[in-house]
Amino acid sequence: MKGLGELERSIMDILWAENVPLTAREVGRLIEDRDLAPTTVMTVLDRLSRKGFLTRTRDGRAWRYQPAASRDAYVAELMLEALDMTGDRDAALTRFARAVSGSEAEILLKALTELEEE
Amino acid sequence: MKGLGELERSIMDILWAENVPLTAREVGRLIEDRDLAPTTVMTVLDRLSRKGFLTRTRDGRAWRYQPAASRDAYVAELMLEALDMTGDRDAALTRFARAVSGSEAEILLKALTELEEE
């Protein structure tokens, strides 16, 4: 799936945070801290949609962009991808399980047991 | 932590598979399929150790390289890193739990319950 650059991720974060599709201009306004040229934002949005992270729909002349998948889905997919990289998935999973902190272990446990019940 | 390139990963795979520290020459011999110049292998090994993925010790004039961490540890770290990227770790974890296949869910479950017992 490939990772995102820093600016790309900032922009994805904005789009993930807002729940409505935004135009390039709106995204640009939300970045503030960095003083980016409007075309910079447009370029990055364009690249992101080309890479499949965003979908876009017309709104007059402008495009409105929105994430193709939720951040959770993206994160989960990254995790699975990391997992695919190992020859010994079980060992990696075990190690991962041991590494997550207590409260998160419980979340995981809960999700897993709910799965079993279904 | 940053990811690895394709050749870098092939080489890490070799070093993870063999359990002994290898010299550049030995690694090169194990790649076969690609017809790489010896210096290519050396360069990549050098970069990998510079990035902290490998440690090396002298053996005569040659260096012997070995992974700084196990593959499992690397994979688990990648997974945790992905997890850190989200604002809502719980949601991502839940989604992840639902995404792992049955047998793997059991591995996870087992590791987690063992944790609790300790």
Next chain:
DNA sequence: GGGTAGTACTACGTCTTGTAGAGAGGTGAG
């Protein structure tokens, strides 16, 4: 002492990412 192996340093092409300008075409204000 010449071939061989090994090192360090340097290099170059390609791809990705951050960053942005140029030019085209529509649109509202006056």
Next chain:
DNA sequence: CTCACCTCTCTACAAGACGTAGTACTACCC
């Protein structure tokens, strides 16, 4: 109508990562 402006698309460029490798120097074996 005309001008200023918005937004788009296209193109560009610098920096860094990676794959790939040559060169030059050293040390060892026979």
